[in-house]
Amino acid sequence: MSGISGNNDFQDPLEDYSPPTFDDPIEKKLHEDRAAAIQSAPFTAVPANMLVADVLKQMIGEDIACVLVEEDGKLVGVFSDRDVLNKVALDFESASTRPVRDLMTPEPVFVRDTDPAAAMLTVVAVSGHRHVPILDGNDKILGIASPRRIADYLTACFG
Amino acid sequence: MGLQENFRKDTVRQLNLREAVTVSPTVTVRGAVEKMQSAKVGCVIVVDDDGQAVGVYNEAMLRNQLSGSRDFLDHAVSEHMATKFPWTLLTDSVETVLDAMQVNNTRFVVVLDENKKVVGLTGQKGLMEYVAEHFPQEVMVQYVGNRIQNSAREGA
Numbered sequence: 001m002s003g004i005s006g007n008n009d010f011q012d013p014l015e016d017y018s019p020p021t022f023d024d025p026i027e028k029k030l031h032e033d034r035a036a037a038i039q040s041a042p043f044t045a046v047p048a049n050m051l052v053a054d055v056l057k058q059m060i061g062e063d064i065a066c067v068l069v070e071e072d073g074k075l076v077g078v079f080s081d082r083d084v085l086n087k088v089a090l091d092f093e094s095a096s097t098r099p100v101r102d103l104m105t106p107e108p109v110f111v112r113d114t115d116p117a118a119a120m121l122t123v124v125a126v127s128g129h130r131h132v133p134i135l136d137g138n139d140k141i142l143g144i145a146s147p148r149r150i151a152d153y154l155t156a157c158f159g
Numbered sequence: 160m161g162l163q164e165n166f167r168k169d170t171v172r173q174l175n176l177r178e179a180v181t182v183s184p185t186v187t188v189r190g191a192v193e194k195m196q197s198a199k200v201g202c203v204i205v206v207d208d209d210g211q212a213v214g215v216y217n218e219a220m221l222r223n224q225l226s227g228s229r230d231f232l233d234h235a236v237s238e239h240m241a242t243k244f245p246w247t248l249l250t251d252s253v254e255t256v257l258d259a260m261q262v263n264n265t266r267f268v269v270v271l272d273e274n275k276k277v278v279g280l281t282g283q284k285g286l287m288e289y290v291a292e293h294f295p296q297e298v299m300v301q302y303v304g305n306r307i308q309n310s311a312r313e314g315a
Contacts, residue, residue: 024161027293060226065219081218082201089192089221092229118294125291130266130283147266147283155261
């Protein structure tokens, strides 16, 4: 007898590797569309050493709720309205003179452009992140999906 | 039934509503910000003495006001809130939430009962949770960067 226990009842929850089938056209579309089908550009990326005051000016000037933070061409964080609310608003004098890398949300959850569109939506549902960066297979930043862009995509799906 | 049909038949009552974080009109913006911080939400609903919603104040408004003097933090939130805001009834279809978000370019939708009293908040996250329930495989195996979940959520 081999194995780590005498119980053979274990079942791999992912053992069914057959492609899912969908009766519903919207579910099929969300599964077959790639994340790249959701608008992700234009987007704004700032260097990690940029001062928070300057990042905030850029967000206000462009009326955007989130910027991507990059270092050496790689995504290292996002800085959003939530960071402004929690870390800047009531401590502006001190926070605004710091580099954005100190106050950004590091290691953001992202999706690949080749992931299903449904994966993008589940990131929002599971992680609570409302801005989701999209990267290609080489970790190059392709853009960011905002609530507006996701809503537009869903509206088009539901027709 | 599939997502397309459910979307039009299910009601807002079936969404995971977020607790409504409310403040009175006389609370300062600073007080509203502190309440948003502690409740981990990006929006407070301003209600009158009868519990009727009279406005909303959210983090996008806060961001834009930070371009000038910070004196606004000590003003009453009623001076800076938006008095027009999207809302939906518990008995409306889920579809109305998406419509409200898109038409108003917002991710927050205030949920009211039949007496127009505030009962909760929904929007992008509630809608995505609803859609994601139709994709259990994506939830199980999705690639979400280099860790599963940040310690502090970005979204409300």
